[in-house]
Amino acid sequence: MYDVIVVGGGISALSLLSYLPKHFKVAVVMDNNTSSSVMAQGGIASSLFEESIENHVQDTYIAGCNYGDIDVIRKMIETGNHVVRDLINRGIEFDQKAGRIDLGMEGAHAIPRIFHMNHDQTGKSVCAFMHAHIQPQVEVIYGRLTALHKDVYGKICGISVDDRVFSGQFVVLATGGYSGMFQPASNPSSAGVYAQMLALLSGCTLRDLEMVQFHPTMLTIDNKAICLVSEAVRGAGGVLVNEYGEPIMAKYLQRDLSPRHITSYEIFRRIQIGERIYLDISNIHNFAQQFPFINTQCEQFGLSERIPVAPGAHYTMGGIAADVNGATAVENLFVIGEAACTGFHGANRLASNSLLEGLAMGKLLAQTLINETLNPPGRIFSTVNIQYNRDFDHVSFMKYVGIVRDTENLNKYLKALNSNDNLTVFARLVTECAINRTSTLGAHVIKEKDVADRDKTNIVKHINGGTIVEFNSLRTKVT
Numbered sequence: 001m002y003d004v005i006v007v008g009g010g011i012s013a014l015s016l017l018s019y020l021p022k023h024f025k026v027a028v029v030m031d032n033n034t035s036s037s038v039m040a041q042g043g044i045a046s047s048l049f050e051e052s053i054e055n056h057v058q059d060t061y062i063a064g065c066n067y068g069d070i071d072v073i074r075k076m077i078e079t080g081n082h083v084v085r086d087l088i089n090r091g092i093e094f095d096q097k098a099g100r101i102d103l104g105m106e107g108a109h110a111i112p113r114i115f116h117m118n119h120d121q122t123g124k125s126v127c128a129f130m131h132a133h134i135q136p137q138v139e140v141i142y143g144r145l146t147a148l149h150k151d152v153y154g155k156i157c158g159i160s161v162d163d164r165v166f167s168g169q170f171v172v173l174a175t176g177g178y179s180g181m182f183q184p185a186s187n188p189s190s191a192g193v194y195a196q197m198l199a200l201l202s203g204c205t206l207r208d209l210e211m212v213q214f215h216p217t218m219l220t221i222d223n224k225a226i227c228l229v230s231e232a233v234r235g236a237g238g239v240l241v242n243e244y245g246e247p248i249m250a251k252y253l254q255r256d257l258s259p260r261h262i263t264s265y266e267i268f269r270r271i272q273i274g275e276r277i278y279l280d281i282s283n284i285h286n287f288a289q290q291f292p293f294i295n296t297q298c299e300q301f302g303l304s305e306r307i308p309v310a311p312g313a314h315y316t317m318g319g320i321a322a323d324v325n326g327a328t329a330v331e332n333l334f335v336i337g338e339a340a341c342t343g344f345h346g347a348n349r350l351a352s353n354s355l356l357e358g359l360a361m362g363k364l365l366a367q368t369l370i371n372e373t374l375n376p377p378g379r380i381f382s383t384v385n386i387q388y389n390r391d392f393d394h395v396s397f398m399k400y401v402g403i404v405r406d407t408e409n410l411n412k413y414l415k416a417l418n419s420n421d422n423l424t425v426f427a428r429l430v431t432e433c434a435i436n437r438t439s440t441l442g443a444h445v446i447k448e449k450d451v452a453d454r455d456k457t458n459i460v461k462h463i464n465g466g467t468i469v470e471f472n473s474l475r476t477k478v479t
Contacts, residue, residue, distance in 0.1 A: 003369075004171075027138070046080060065441055079363055095116045106351035112235075116232070117129075147198070170334065181394060182397055184398070198384060236291075317349055404445050
């Protein structure tokens with residue numbers, strides 16, 4: 001019996017664990033020892049050393065195509081900055097230059113504000129540091145989340161991991177996003193999908209599932225994604241060119257540091273007409289020292305000055321509707337990090353805001369749980385189960401619901417999704433959300449359609465045994 005059960009082991013989970021008191025009895029459920037956070041090459045966007053957070057707030061809001069919740073954005077950045085300060089006070093060593101933290105520049109940021117640790121291994125390094133500073137006694141349970149349990153009052157009271165039942169007063173989903181539904185993807189796992197479906201079937205609302213960010217630059221060999229090439233490479237002077245060496249982003253105001261949805265679309269458009277796109281790194285001084293992981297990957301394929309790149313699914317702005325503290329529509333069920341949709345990212349995530357979000361939501365949820373009265377969880381009254389499946393055509397999903405969408409093709413694809421397995425059901429929900437939003441907005445690009453409908457959001461609910469998708473003006477506000 002636990003006070004808190006956390007499903008997932010990424011940066012949001014680690015942040016939560018680092019702020020929970022020692023007397024909390026906590027279990028962490030993981031299906032393996034890795035997470036998306038560990039794979040994050042980029043850094044942590046933080047305005048800690050700026051006179052005001054307002055420039056960071058505006059950069060986030062604008063990159064999100066004015067679709068985000070400004071109150072949530074402000075709260076997330078403010079709290080994230082506090083966590084970065086706490087990490088520094090605990091002794092974390094961010095990369096430095098001339099005795100000061102070396103702040104990097106990335107796409108759509110007005111000024112350099114990216115904190116790195118061990119160059120292009122920030123996620124792995126920060127997670128390792130935080131793991132060593134966990135406060136409570138934590139039991140790690142390996143396996144897959146297969147059920148959520150409720151008591152007679154409808155409160156979450158535990159979970160099942162494979163065939164084992166674990167009781168807990170509070171359950172936290174820190175399970176990541178659903179970009180693994182696509183191929184190529186920076187994280188090919190579909191594990192986050194099942195948490196989304198369990199939450200939905202348990203009474204949570206899903207929001208804006210059509211909002212999927214495609215990272216512009218994945219090292220691609222023979223149409224196979226090898227690894228992500230961090231935005232920091234372009235921040236350090238990398239230039240996107242075609243096979244003739246012509247810069248492809250010159251027509252945009254922010255050139256190679258344009259927001260990701262703009263850069264991804266431009267690369268995709270050119271690849272569709274037969275061009276080959278590269279990231280020219282010839283002008284980056286000490287590339288191997290600045291980007292050791294990426295350099296190692298390049299060396300394996302004999303690459304030096306030009307890296308062949310293509311866009312791939314990378315991050316999901318949609319997800320389980322939650323407030324900035326992680327609270328959902330189901331009592332005692334919380335969601336943090338990429339699994340949550342709070343309104344922070346809007347229609348497109350600002351570079352390196354994901355690690356900041358994980359840090360912030362972990363602390364905010366810890367503060368919420370600390371103020372709760374700890375009681376034994378209730379007895380199980382009802383259970384929602386989920387079945388895992390592996391038979392899904394990820395390539396076709398990318399083809400029809402990928403970077404550029406066409407309403408006619410979306411409708412054709414929707415009719416072909418006949419199976420009732422969970423991956424296919426979730427694919428239908430994403431596709432329906434994409435069909436509902438008939439105009440381009442941020443990461444949701446409808447072919448030959450202009451931007452519109454910033455005041456509307458896709459809401460997915462499970463009611464009376466059926467799932468409905470509504471396109472209306474409901475927005476989640478900070479509490």
